[in-house]
Structures are given as C-alpha cells and as structure tokens.
Amino acid sequence: MTNSDQNTQKQRVIFAGTPEFAAISLQALIEQQQALNIEIVAVYTQPDRKAGRGQKLTASPVKQLALEHGIVVEQPLTFKKSVAEGQVARDTLASYQPDVMVVAAYGLILPLGVLNTPTHGCLNIHASLLPRWRGAAPIHRALLAGDKQTGITIMQMDKGLDTGDMLYKVAYDIAADETTASLHDKMAALGAKAIVTVLKDLPYYQARAEQQDDNLANYAEKLSKSEGEIDWSQPAELIERQIRGMHPYPGAYTFLADSTNNSEPKRVKVLAALPVNPSQTTVVVPGTVISVGRNAILVACGKPESDADAENTTLRLTKLQFAGSKPVNAEQVCHGNQLNDNDQFVPQSQ
Known part of the structure; x- marks a missing residue:
C-alpha cells in the first residue's frame, strides 16, 4: 500500500480494537487517511459494557471515536461460523471488501477465515518486541520481569496467538520509574506511529516479513x-x-x-x-x-x-x-x- 500515486484507488481499511490503546492508533489513521490514500470503511469493537457505579452501558473508546467521525461501527459477539451470528458477522465483514484489517487490543478471537478475508490480511499492533511477550498483558509483564527494553511490533496475523510474521519493530528503553500506566501511554503513541509507517508502503514491509523464533517466546498472561x-x-x-x-x-x-x-x-x-x-x-x-x-x-x-x-x-x-x-x-x-x-x-x- 503506497501513497506514491495519488490517483490510485483508495485502499479500504477496517479497524478492530476496543480500549484507549487502540483508539490512539485509530485517531492516527483517521488523521492520515488522505496521506495514506486509505478509507476506513468500518470499525469493529467489543459490545458496550456496563461500567461505573451506575453500571450504565458504555461504549468503548474506539466506538466513541468512530462515531465522532461518522464511521460505521460493528460489534459482533463472535466470528464462529458454527453459530448463525458468527456466520452473519463473517458475511458482513466480507461485504466491506476490505484490503486490509488493522487490529489493536480488539479482545475477540479472529478465526483463520476472518484473517484471510482482507486482500492483504490482518495487521496487529502488539505492545512488545516479539517474540518476547505474546498474549494479553505484555506491558505489565515487561515491567514485572524487569525488562530494560520493550517496544511495538506490527505483525501479520495468523491462527496462532501473536505468532505471525513480524513486519516492523520499534524499540523503547524502559525508564527506571516507569509504571504500567505511563508505559501504556507511550506504547499507544508508538503503536500509532508504527502502523502509519507500515501502511505507507505495506507491500515493502510484507515482502521483508520476519518469522518469529518460538524458542524466545513468553506468554504474557492476563493479570489476576x-x-x-x-x-x-x-x-x-x-x-x-x-x-x-x-x-x-x-x-x-x-x-x-x-x-x-x-x-x-x-x-x-x-x-x-x-x-x-x-x-x-x-x-x-x-x-x-x-x-x-x-x-x-x-x-x-x-x-x-x-x-x-x-x-x-x-x-x-x-x-x-x-x-x-x-x-x-x-x-x-x-x-x-x-x-x-x-x-x-x-x-x-x-
């Protein structure tokens, strides 16, 4: 995906994410749509959840941002084709005719059939220098382990858990006083910049994709x-x-x-x-x-x-x-x- 020829047809992008971490990247893509020659045709996010003392249904940060910019929002409960709702969700996704799907902390498992729907597949914004920390809590685990460095990996998603080929990596040195809160914000900003970089010339990065070494992988289990x-x-x-x-x-x-x-x-x-x-x-x-x-x-x-x-x-x-x-x-x-x-x-x- 290159912006060298402004006369080419815009690439159709679907964004999938839920929390603030993902919203930062969505905001960057919204702002860069013209420069990247893309059109965000739909946003996928988790269903509204009850939150706060009043337990009112609350839209995710990603949904709120999408609605502010008039982008269609989809909130399927599943993509499993074994159930009717999952098949409908797959058909709806295909109807958008996406060229690429960008995923950041979505929170819903994407089956292989979904990963293969976009022409150029699905790209994940992962807050670790893969394969160091795969899984749900890479920021927490990096701090708990005393890692001196972390970063962002833009990965070509496959059927495994954060096992896909690495397209682009950006390192960040962890400060001595870093907390999960402060590191989260820095990784969110870094992830936004990284996905913009990759989408400027997606064929270039996909052609140079690097396989992960499974022997170096650790599982960043969600904290209890x-x-x-x-x-x-x-x-x-x-x-x-x-x-x-x-x-x-x-x-x-x-x-x-x-x-x-x-x-x-x-x-x-x-x-x-x-x-x-x-x-x-x-x-x-x-x-x-x-x-x-x-x-x-x-x-x-x-x-x-x-x-x-x-x-x-x-x-x-x-x-x-x-x-x-x-x-x-x-x-x-x-x-x-x-x-x-x-x-x-x-x-x-x-």
Missing part, C-alpha cells in the same frame, strides 16, 4: 487481582517492580496487622515507592515498618536474590491508600499517625 498482594519476603527490587507493574490495575496491596489483635488485618494499597537503595539493609523481619518519615515509609523486605547471606533489603514507600480513604503521601501518613514504627504488614491469611 491476587498477583497484586505483596510478599514482603521477596527482595525489595522485585516488590518495587511489582508496585510499578501493577499500577493502576490490578494494583499492589498488603495487609496491616492490628497491633492489639482485636480485629482482622486491614487492606492497604501501595501506590508508589522510590527506587531501591542497595546499600540500605536491615536485620528486621520482612514486612516490618522500620520508620515512618515525611519523605518515605521504610519497610523491611527479603534478602537479595543474588546473595542469600546478605541482610534483608528495604523499600521506601511514598504513596498509600488505606481502606475507605483517599490516596495519601508519606508526609500525610506521618502526620495522620496511620502507621507507626514496628507496625507489621502481613499476608492476607495471617
């Missing part, structure tokens, strides 16, 4: 809420990554033991921490609040992975949220007497 609970016996470095990788969802949390033993431990969300200071160690039991200061709350963690004979590591927490309260920084915690030296963070079962 239980993964957010902090195990203070782990080294501070791992816990600090967990806090960043879980922000904003599903969130890192711990439980504060009642010093009087009159009630159950109280849940506390841990929203932010400072980078680990390797030289700051302690002999205190992991989970113990060493000190409550205006700048940070120092908590004992486990021994470093590389040195089992070393003293326990420590972590400086800077932002917490106690049950039923708003988020507070360390200084507010200090003034509010919500934590005291020698308080104990414990497992949920304790």
Whole structure:
C-alpha cells in the first residue's frame, strides 16, 4: 500500500480494537487517511459494557471515536461460523471488501477465515518486541520481569496467538520509574506511529516479513487481582517492580496487622515507592515498618536474590491508600499517625 500515486484507488481499511490503546492508533489513521490514500470503511469493537457505579452501558473508546467521525461501527459477539451470528458477522465483514484489517487490543478471537478475508490480511499492533511477550498483558509483564527494553511490533496475523510474521519493530528503553500506566501511554503513541509507517508502503514491509523464533517466546498472561498482594519476603527490587507493574490495575496491596489483635488485618494499597537503595539493609523481619518519615515509609523486605547471606533489603514507600480513604503521601501518613514504627504488614491469611 503506497501513497506514491495519488490517483490510485483508495485502499479500504477496517479497524478492530476496543480500549484507549487502540483508539490512539485509530485517531492516527483517521488523521492520515488522505496521506495514506486509505478509507476506513468500518470499525469493529467489543459490545458496550456496563461500567461505573451506575453500571450504565458504555461504549468503548474506539466506538466513541468512530462515531465522532461518522464511521460505521460493528460489534459482533463472535466470528464462529458454527453459530448463525458468527456466520452473519463473517458475511458482513466480507461485504466491506476490505484490503486490509488493522487490529489493536480488539479482545475477540479472529478465526483463520476472518484473517484471510482482507486482500492483504490482518495487521496487529502488539505492545512488545516479539517474540518476547505474546498474549494479553505484555506491558505489565515487561515491567514485572524487569525488562530494560520493550517496544511495538506490527505483525501479520495468523491462527496462532501473536505468532505471525513480524513486519516492523520499534524499540523503547524502559525508564527506571516507569509504571504500567505511563508505559501504556507511550506504547499507544508508538503503536500509532508504527502502523502509519507500515501502511505507507505495506507491500515493502510484507515482502521483508520476519518469522518469529518460538524458542524466545513468553506468554504474557492476563493479570489476576491476587498477583497484586505483596510478599514482603521477596527482595525489595522485585516488590518495587511489582508496585510499578501493577499500577493502576490490578494494583499492589498488603495487609496491616492490628497491633492489639482485636480485629482482622486491614487492606492497604501501595501506590508508589522510590527506587531501591542497595546499600540500605536491615536485620528486621520482612514486612516490618522500620520508620515512618515525611519523605518515605521504610519497610523491611527479603534478602537479595543474588546473595542469600546478605541482610534483608528495604523499600521506601511514598504513596498509600488505606481502606475507605483517599490516596495519601508519606508526609500525610506521618502526620495522620496511620502507621507507626514496628507496625507489621502481613499476608492476607495471617
């Protein structure tokens, strides 16, 4: 797909995506339609879902954006040809006579028959340097694993889970204070630029497609809420990554033991921490609040992975949220007497 000849027929593009990550790419394609010589003939997205305290049906960010620009929106529940609705969805897709389909965090499995419907197939905007992280949560998993680099891969989709040939890759160095929220926004912007680059000359990139090495692949499984609970016996470095990788969802949390033993431990969300200071160690039991200061709350963690004979590591927490309260920084915690030296963070079962 090249824009060298402005007199050629516009390429018919279908976009499939659901969350804000996908909406950023859709916005870029809408803005670049003339330059790319494309026409976005339809947008596919997940059905409206109940959201918020009122549980009102809410359109996805992609649907909202499409409607703002007068683009037809399709919201099939399935593409399985074994059911009537799925066959109708396939027939509807084919009726658009798409040249290419761009997919970004759509959330619906596309069978091989769907992948083969567009003339040039389906392109996926994936937030990882494939094959490093395949699956639903590549941004979270990159942070949790301590990866120094991630990026965007534009992939030619096939019947496997993120196994298709790689057309274009853009790397990004992960900052030391990166959270899932901040990295998500950067990957969304990078993905938008990447798909525009590929669509400027799709035949060029498809001709140079590179197969993935399955031996280098990892599965980025969707996170569960239980993964957010902090195990203070782990080294501070791992816990600090967990806090960043879980922000904003599903969130890192711990439980504060009642010093009087009159009630159950109280849940506390841990929203932010400072980078680990390797030289700051302690002999205190992991989970113990060493000190409550205006700048940070120092908590004992486990021994470093590389040195089992070393003293326990420590972590400086800077932002917490106690049950039923708003988020507070360390200084507010200090003034509010919500934590005291020698308080104990414990497992949920304790």
